[in-house]
Amino acid sequence: MKKSIFxxxxxxxxxxxxxxxxxxxxxxxxxxxxFGEDTxxxxxxxxxxxKSVPALVTPNGNVLHINFGASMADVKA
Amino acid sequence: MKKSIFxxxxxxxxxxxxxxxxxxxxxxxxxxxxFGEDTxxxxxxxxxxxKSVPALVTPNGNVLHINFGASMADVKA
Numbered sequence: 001m002k003k004s005i006f007x008x009x010x011x012x013x014x015x016x017x018x019x020x021x022x023x024x025x026x027x028x029x030x031x032x033x034x035f036g037e038d039t040x041x042x043x044x045x046x047x048x049x050x051k052s053v054p055a056l057v058t059p060n061g062n063v064l065h066i067n068f069g070a071s072m073a074d075v076k077a
Numbered sequence: 078m079k080k081s082i083f084x085x086x087x088x089x090x091x092x093x094x095x096x097x098x099x100x101x102x103x104x105x106x107x108x109x110x111x112f113g114e115d116t117x118x119x120x121x122x123x124x125x126x127x128k129s130v131p132a133l134v135t136p137n138g139n140v141l142h143i144n145f146g147a148s149m150a151d152v153k154a
Contacts, residue, residue, distance in 0.1 A: 020137075020139050025102070064094060064097060067142050
């Protein structure tokens with residue numbers, strides 16, 4: 001199965017959601033991208049339709065915005 | 078494993094998220110509750126911390142609000 005991608009920015013809401021998602025999906029099924037550690041992935045996430053973090057992009061390309069940690073504008077600030 | 082519970086209200090955002098969640102977690106791992114079909118579960122969801130639908134309550138009790146379909150106030154209206 002193609003992996004889901006979990007985008008986050010290290011905020012408390014993000015970290016909590018990351019734990020939940022990894023527990024639910026299994027760590028082998030999720031790639032975790034932390035914008036604070038890799039700003040080069042921000043553009044890719046926006047192209048995928050990510051409007052806020054934390055967000056999960058599913059293998060078929062749907063974006064699930066989970067709770068609300070920060071907008072993409074905040075991430076880039 | 079204890080099941081997650083996916084609460085929704087039949088809105089387009091909800092149905093789309095339901096498909097994604099079932100695909101990611103497997104239908105055996107998720108109980109789906111549709112408030113339009115079972116209003117008796119609304120109180121239980123609010124007690125669990127659900128503030129909008131669609132939402133997923135994980136086996137350890139965390140609430141993941143996914144995208145945004147409707148507030149709980151809308152659901153009860």
